[in-house]
Amino acid sequence: MRKKQNTSAQTKQLTKPSSKQGRKRLPRKRRHELHFDLASLLSIDHACGGCKKGKKCCCATYEVCVTTAEMKRIIRVMPEAVKICSHLRTDAGFDNVFEEAGQGLFAIDTTEDGLCLFAFMSNNKIRCSLHAAASTLGLPLEQVKPKACLLWPMTFSEGNEVLSLTEDALSFSCNSRRNSRSRRLSPSLTEAISIVYGRGAGTALEKEALRGHRVRR
Numbered sequence: 001m002r003k004k005q006n007t008s009a010q011t012k013q014l015t016k017p018s019s020k021q022g023r024k025r026l027p028r029k030r031r032h033e034l035h036f037d038l039a040s041l042l043s044i045d046h047a048c049g050g051c052k053k054g055k056k057c058c059c060a061t062y063e064v065c066v067t068t069a070e071m072k073r074i075i076r077v078m079p080e081a082v083k084i085c086s087h088l089r090t091d092a093g094f095d096n097v098f099e100e101a102g103q104g105l106f107a108i109d110t111t112e113d114g115l116c117l118f119a120f121m122s123n124n125k126i127r128c129s130l131h132a133a134a135s136t137l138g139l140p141l142e143q144v145k146p147k148a149c150l151l152w153p154m155t156f157s158e159g160n161e162v163l164s165l166t167e168d169a170l171s172f173s174c175n176s177r178r179n180s181r182s183r184r185l186s187p188s189l190t191e192a193i194s195i196v197y198g199r200g201a202g203t204a205l206e207k208e209a210l211r212g213h214r215v216r217r
């Protein structure tokens with residue numbers, strides 16, 4: 001995702017610049033080595049409790065880019081997402097919220113305030129309708145939610161494919177710098193890595209990282 005430029009929003013993942021904002025974008029899935037910046041990943045604790053409206057929120061900070069495959073998976077759950085996000089509903093069914101971003105990627109539209117169109121308010125907090133739809137339908141999160149969102153506040157560089165911490169992570173209240181050095185990832189980061197890269201990958205990453213900062217997949 002990429003940071004939004006000079007707006008209230010930035011990026012959640014790897015992205016390329018947009019005329020209206022930055023983007024978060026995930027690299028295509030590759031079955032080979034995953035490199036990572038261990039120092040950055042070990043430097044924070046992360047726990048998502050949802051953001052109240054008006055607080056800096058990742059869902060209103062970045063522009064999410066998804067692959068064609070991800071877009072198709074999202075479209076499959078649109079009937080459920082529309083039940084939660086009525087603004088997505090049209091007379092014909094549901095709105096097209098995807099905008100071509102080049103290189104086989106599609107950006108999810110946002111409101112004028114930069115909030116992702118899949119976001120909704122629940123108990124005064126910003127929530128993800130795709131996450132909710134996956135729960136309702138009993139689908140694994142990775143089959144519905146953009147990987148960029150699953151990994152945040154981690155980011156995956158496009159060039160060298162290095163999993164690291166997004167540079168503005170500490171500007172969000174759900175991320176805090178650790179006071180002392182730790183040899184274990186924050187549990188939520190481990191969980192996210194396991195969801196995206198496979199069960200146990202987060203744990204394997206921790207172990208392998210301590211040896212050589214590289215994991216073979």
Ligand code: SF4
Nearest residue numbers: 048049050051058174
């Ligand atoms: S990950 Fe952090 S910024 Fe994003 S919704 Fe959760 S609490 Fe808010």
Ligand code: SF4
Nearest residue numbers: 059116118119128149
């Ligand atoms: S898809 Fe969901 S998690 Fe990702 S930015 Fe949109 S609302 Fe937030």
